[in-house]
Amino acid sequence: MKKEQVVNCQFSVWYPIFKKHTIKSLILPLPQNVIDYLLDDGTLVVSGGDNNNQQNQTNNSDSEEEDVQWSDDETTTTVTAPEFPEFNSKVLEAINTLGGCVFPKLNWSAPRDANWIALNSSLQCQSLSDIFLLFKSSDFITHDLTQPFLHSSDEDSPNPAINYELVLRKWSELLPGGEFRCFIKENKLIGISQRDYTQYYHHISKQEAQICHSIQEFFSQHVQYHFLDEDFVLDVYIDSWGKVWLIDLNPFGEVTDSLLFTWEELTSGNSLSANQEQGDTAQQEGPVLTPVCGTSVSVGRPCVNTSLWKALCSATPPVM
Ligand SMILES: Nc1ncnc2c1ncn2[C@@H]1O[C@H](COP(=O)(O)OP(=O)(O)OP(=O)(O)O)[C@@H](O)[C@H]1O
Numbered sequence: 001m002k003k004e005q006v007v008n009c010q011f012s013v014w015y016p017i018f019k020k021h022t023i024k025s026l027i028l029p030l031p032q033n034v035i036d037y038l039l040d041d042g043t044l045v046v047s048g049g050d051n052n053n054q055q056n057q058t059n060n061s062d063s064e065e066e067d068v069q070w071s072d073d074e075t076t077t078t079v080t081a082p083e084f085p086e087f088n089s090k091v092l093e094a095i096n097t098l099g100g101c102v103f104p105k106l107n108w109s110a111p112r113d114a115n116w117i118a119l120n121s122s123l124q125c126q127s128l129s130d131i132f133l134l135f136k137s138s139d140f141i142t143h144d145l146t147q148p149f150l151h152s153s154d155e156d157s158p159n160p161a162i163n164y165e166l167v168l169r170k171w172s173e174l175l176p177g178g179e180f181r182c183f184i185k186e187n188k189l190i191g192i193s194q195r196d197y198t199q200y201y202h203h204i205s206k207q208e209a210q211i212c213h214s215i216q217e218f219f220s221q222h223v224q225y226h227f228l229d230e231d232f233v234l235d236v237y238i239d240s241w242g243k244v245w246l247i248d249l250n251p252f253g254e255v256t257d258s259l260l261f262t263w264e265e266l267t268s269g270n271s272l273s274a275n276q277e278q279g280d281t282a283q284q285e286g287p288v289l290t291p292v293c294g295t296s297v298s299v300g301r302p303c304v305n306t307s308l309w310k311a312l313c314s315a316t317p318p319v320m
């Protein structure tokens, strides 16, 4: 994976190309003082102008636990939360435009590792302070800000300049069983994995032909040859009407989770065989979908029947 591929997978690069097929989003340039605030380990106070902007913080530098004073004596200082009034009003305006609730990201990553800190344990945000709380608690966000080119094969070349951006996406209730990660190599869809590999989804094992077909069709009609690279990882969502949505584009390399595949098999150049454990070396004509079901099943040219898939996903689809 080259640095250029990482650059091409930034949200603001792919979003204009695939806008019609993804969740409505707005991109705001991240001012340098906001970047500095996000990277500042010492400031835990969050303010978006919509919360109390003064909180008490205990000055506990080098102090042992027993030394912490809980009363407002001289060891307690009043810390003023940084204010970004101009940026805050842009963010609030964008949130309103997107319906009041957003899913926030930086150029590549969402703060998925920090949802535990939010009151509702969700990445749903309604204000800049919600976003700051998640971003400041997330290693994934720090990774975007500090080492976006980690694992690049051309590590000796100079790092391309990055313009950091806050991405706000309209909040959509996505069912984990409808999310898939697709591996594209030399502009061919070589493998599909369910995104949530911690669960067994009965409908995925049962409907793999339909799923493969829908994704393959979406890929060849709307994505293939439209992106800047020929190797990339595509995240999609199949809603309860069987419609495929693009969720994200990621670099084709170790920085992206290979889920039910290994990067070794994805990059080996050999055809992916989902029946490897059974010694089946038959050539695949279509992509391989690996459901979590103990054994994975190989798929040739799947049949067209989205009605079965629709019937299995009777939940209300997300509003995109
Ligand atoms: N607009 C949205 N509204 C609600 N949830 C969303 C939205 N977009 C994405 N999600 C959820 O958040 C998850 C992570 O989103 P996304 O893929 O954009 O983050 P990421 O940081 O790029 O993840 P990864 O590191 O795996 O590539 C998705 O799998 C989906 O479940």
Ligand SMILES: [Mg+2]
Pocket (backbone or CB within 6 Å): 108, 109, 248, 249, 250
């Ligand atoms: Mg991603």
